Amino acid sequence: MIKIWSFFGFASNKEFFCKIGSKIDKGGYLAITSVSTLFAGILVKLLLDTVINTRLFWLFLLLFIISLLFLVFGIMGGYNDSKKLLEDKKNAEEKLKKLTIKHNDLSESLKKEEGNLRKLHENLVESWLKNIDMKIEMNHAERVSIYFSDNNSFYILGRYSKNPKLEKIHTQKFPLNKGVLSRAWEKDECTEFNCPIYTQDNEEYEDHIHNEYGYDREKILAFTMRSCDYIGFSIKDRGKNIGVIIFESETRSLEEKLDNIKDVVNSYNEQIRGLIVDGKNYEHILFGNRDVTNSTEMEAIKELSSKVVTRSQYE
Incomplete structure (x- = not known):
């Protein structure tokens, strides 16, 4: 009832x-x-x-x-x-046709803004790496790279070398549990000065990399840079590891620069941290991991653009 x-x-x-x-x-x-x-x-x-x-x-x-x-x-x-x-x-x-046209226009505009921002951010990262290079006086057999961690993997944020061949980025994603990247991530610092030089003994080099870091021969042969010297440092944000900066050389040249590299990394730590934080927060924009087109993403682009411009002023 x-x-x-x-x-x-x-x-x-x-x-x-x-x-x-x-x-x-x-x-x-x-x-x-x-x-x-x-x-x-x-x-x-x-x-x-x-x-x-x-x-x-x-x-x-x-x-x-x-x-x-x-x-x-x-x-x-x-x-x-x-x-x-x-x-x-x-x-x-x-109305649907007009909305579709408007959506397509917004998508094109967003892609253009993402492309411009991606290039701007790449230039900013490269500029800071150039500053580090100048302080350390790196040669044409050396390079420096910045990585950030996400979803149990490392992603490269930027790289610089005086040698254009060594500066090229062929792989974006790296395993979290292999190589110097992993050791620097886990122990805050990693140095490798005992690796054989590839051009002097390639088989001994391959055996060393395989035994020390777990890479198989096929992967080693695919390396674009077969480094024998490595120096790596973890980068922290609020006490938590968020990324790694790695220095490499194809010759025996980094050990004598170790103290200078430590000083330079410490002095640029805040700038490197900021670049990595932005890389993690805006990964979907900088690396194109999402296809979503909406006002929220446009706001994210504007926010990151302002950060990039602000940091550029301090170069």
């Missing part, structure tokens, strides 16, 4: 009759046409069975004419209703 009474009254939120009325409104012309057709058929039968020129005959005739008028009204109303529906459909399709 309680459920029945809850359908009615000022306190009810069921809107029972509104829903019924809504359905009647939408099917009104169809209902009028159907009912008037039914009544017209019944009245025709009654007229045929009634004596002409009697009061009952004229009453049935009047009701028949009224039924016909309602029938015409229902047919015309149904026609106009269908016409209106077609117009609404056409308008909706035009």
